[in-house]
Amino acid sequence: xxxxxxxxxxxxxxxxxxxxxxxxxxxxxxxxxxxxxxxxxxxxxxxxxxxxxxxxxxxxxxxxxxxxxxxxxxxxxxxxxxxxxxxxxxxxxxxxxxxxxxxxxxxxxxxxxxxxxxxxxxxxxxxxxxxxxxxxxxxxxxxxxxxxxxxxxxxxxxxxxxxxxxxxxxxxxxxxxxxxxxxxxxxxxxxxxxxxxxxxxxxxxxxxxxxxxxxxxxxxxxxxxxxxxxxxxxxxxxxxxxxxxxxxxxxxxxxxxxxxxxxxxxxxxxxxxxxxxxxxxxxxxxxxxxxxxxxxxxxxxxxxxxxx
Amino acid sequence: xxxxxxxxxxxxxxxxxxxxxxxxxxxxxxxxxxxxxxxxxxxxxxxxxxxxxxxxxxxxxxxxxxxxxxxxxxxxxxxxxxxxxxxxxxxxxxxxxxxxxxxxxxxxxxxxxxxxxxxxxxxxxxxxxxxxxxxxxxxxxxxxxxxxxxxxxxxxxxxxxxxxxxxxxxxxxxxxxxxxxxxxxxxxxxxxxxxxxxxxxxxxxxxxxxxxxxxxxxxxxxxxxxxxxxxxxxxxxxxxxxxxxxxxxxxxxxxxxxxxxxxxxxxxxxxxxxxxxxxxxxxxxxxxxxxxxxxxxxxxxxxxxxxxxxxx
Numbered sequence: 001x002x003x004x005x006x007x008x009x010x011x012x013x014x015x016x017x018x019x020x021x022x023x024x025x026x027x028x029x030x031x032x033x034x035x036x037x038x039x040x041x042x043x044x045x046x047x048x049x050x051x052x053x054x055x056x057x058x059x060x061x062x063x064x065x066x067x068x069x070x071x072x073x074x075x076x077x078x079x080x081x082x083x084x085x086x087x088x089x090x091x092x093x094x095x096x097x098x099x100x101x102x103x104x105x106x107x108x109x110x111x112x113x114x115x116x117x118x119x120x121x122x123x124x125x126x127x128x129x130x131x132x133x134x135x136x137x138x139x140x141x142x143x144x145x146x147x148x149x150x151x152x153x154x155x156x157x158x159x160x161x162x163x164x165x166x167x168x169x170x171x172x173x174x175x176x177x178x179x180x181x182x183x184x185x186x187x188x189x190x191x192x193x194x195x196x197x198x199x200x201x202x203x204x205x206x207x208x209x210x211x212x213x214x215x216x217x218x219x220x221x222x223x224x225x226x227x228x229x230x231x232x233x234x235x236x237x238x239x240x241x242x243x244x245x246x247x248x249x250x251x252x253x254x255x256x257x258x259x260x261x262x263x264x265x266x267x268x269x270x271x272x273x274x275x276x277x278x279x280x281x282x283x284x285x286x287x288x289x290x291x292x293x294x295x296x297x298x299x300x301x302x303x304x305x306x307x308x
Numbered sequence: 309x310x311x312x313x314x315x316x317x318x319x320x321x322x323x324x325x326x327x328x329x330x331x332x333x334x335x336x337x338x339x340x341x342x343x344x345x346x347x348x349x350x351x352x353x354x355x356x357x358x359x360x361x362x363x364x365x366x367x368x369x370x371x372x373x374x375x376x377x378x379x380x381x382x383x384x385x386x387x388x389x390x391x392x393x394x395x396x397x398x399x400x401x402x403x404x405x406x407x408x409x410x411x412x413x414x415x416x417x418x419x420x421x422x423x424x425x426x427x428x429x430x431x432x433x434x435x436x437x438x439x440x441x442x443x444x445x446x447x448x449x450x451x452x453x454x455x456x457x458x459x460x461x462x463x464x465x466x467x468x469x470x471x472x473x474x475x476x477x478x479x480x481x482x483x484x485x486x487x488x489x490x491x492x493x494x495x496x497x498x499x500x501x502x503x504x505x506x507x508x509x510x511x512x513x514x515x516x517x518x519x520x521x522x523x524x525x526x527x528x529x530x531x532x533x534x535x536x537x538x539x540x541x542x543x544x545x546x547x548x549x550x551x552x553x554x555x556x557x558x559x560x561x562x563x564x565x566x567x568x569x570x571x572x573x574x575x576x577x578x579x580x581x582x583x584x585x586x587x588x589x590x591x592x593x594x595x596x597x598x599x600x601x602x603x604x605x606x607x608x609x610x611x612x613x614x615x616x617x618x619x620x
Binding site: 023026141143149265268284 | 452453455456457459460461463464465467468469471472474546550553554557558559560573577580581584587588591594595598599602603606
């Protein structure tokens with residue numbers, strides 16, 4: 001196990017260097033003045049321009065720029081947003097909210113996937129299976145902002161069951177609607193994984209043995225089938241959790257959840273290029289780290305992975 | 309003791325020759341004709357195919373569907389107006405006909421979707437094929453490069469690219485921003501498929517007859533490992549259309565002057581409370597289009613992958 005952890009961590013080193021280099025390259029090696037380009041049709045004042053030029057070390061050759069940028073990144077100096085707050089502070093303030101929303105959404109997504117996937121697998125080819133398949137496909141196809149707006153309009157505005165925007169009150173009762181939207185947009189893949197593994201597990205010898213020794217279905221299904229079908233769903237949901245933690249940009253934006261994604265959303269729609277770049281860099285790094293953790297979780301749950 | 313009569317069985321002992329006979333006048337069965345036969349039996353296949361064809365027609369010849377101009381004759385007096393005679397879906401905030409805009413928007417969404425998918429397809433096939441077939445250091449370099457692109461969520465990458473290219477936003481740059489970051493999974497899929505295929509005898513035979521390795525790759529190995537690529541590309545077309553709409557919705561996609569479903573939904577969000585239908589109509593078209601492509605991709609996968617069929 002230790003060897004696997006070490007190997008997986010070593011594999012991540014070139015990925016971390018590569019992803020940050022790629023983003024940095026895209027922004028600063030393009031022809032023209034990168035700082036002016038980041039502002040789009042606006043023009044920054046001289047003070048802002050100088051501060052950014054200093055932050056990104058634009059007077060140095062490109063590779064030195066990148067090296068210094070990485071040094072800043074790993075010493076926690078992530079630059080400042082347009083309103084003058086440091087990116088690190090903004091992250092510290094917004095991250096707990098995103099974490100809470102992601103946890104709510106994944107709890108819901110996981111329960112939906114396990115319950116619907118289990119029954120769809122047990123009733124393969126029957127009506128329930130086909131209905132969940134169609135619902136899953138529709139949810140997979142609806143773009144998240146469409147789902148968000150529909151939920152906001154019907155559930156919150158028209159029927160008044162939830163508040164249309166979250167604002168500063170981030171209690172569970174105030175955030176359930178965006179969590180439901182996120183869960184609905186994610187549960188399809190997990191549900192179909194669950195369905196597939198349940199069908200596969202049900203045809204295994206140990207399940208037949210369990211039935212043959214006289215155990216009733218109400219014991220075989222939860223103890224033998226369900227438990228042995230959970231691994232892929234758990235890891236897929238963990239990966240989804242990673243996606244949400246780096247920010248459900250659009251959903252947080254629509255429901256005005258004061259999280260990481262919303263900060264990026266606001267920066268994008270206001271055209272604040274430098275903030276977008278620092279946030280995306282931090283998010284991509286977080287995403288890489290979470291993916292490593294998911295792989296390790298997979299190895300803990302399923303020992304076969306370690307020897308693959 | 310009388311010798312038993314020497315028994316000679318008839319040539320067709322059990323009269324099974326008819327079953328075993330190779331039917332020369334019947335077309336040989338192959339993966340594609342089998343797939344086509346299984347697709348033809350699925351009613352969902354026709355539904356999604358017809359939907360896709362209608363959207364393609366709409367993109368190519370929007371005037372077949374509407375004679376109203378989507379940009380001229382926009383009367384602010386009609387702002388957010390409900391449906392009237394000749395304007396079945398009402399009017400946008402700017403007083404333009406919603407139906408006409410939705411019809412004309414199909415072209416943009418489809419163009420970006422197809423271009424982005426084509427770009428990720430070309431890059432992914434080249435990277436995956438070279439990595440899988442040549443192995444060694446080529447594989448190491450290309451696979452690590454793929455890992456890097458795989459680790460960046462492609463919407464985030466496209467947001468950065470489009471923020472930097474703020475002055476050059478067009479269908480082409482958007483397609484490059486989406487497709488340029490979406491190829492890594494395809495390269496992985498093709499690489500493992502080629503690793504499986506390249507140990508086959510026909511590959512060794514091809515090299516033994518004097519073909520170069522590259523020519524063997526192009527004419528024998530690739531055609532035999534292209535199935536998962538086609539399935540993946542059909543499925544990712546829907547994803548690319550969603551990506552276009554999402555980026556346009558975020559304001560880093562196409563310029564607001566370009567008609568696209570993403571732009572229309574983005575523009576309608578301010579009127580969500582007063583005129584929700586101006587947002588819901590383009591959303592319905594977007595969702596139905598994506599659903600049709602994804603369903604088509606799922607059905608093609610079922611048809612091309614008999615193992616999945618048996619499992620499912």
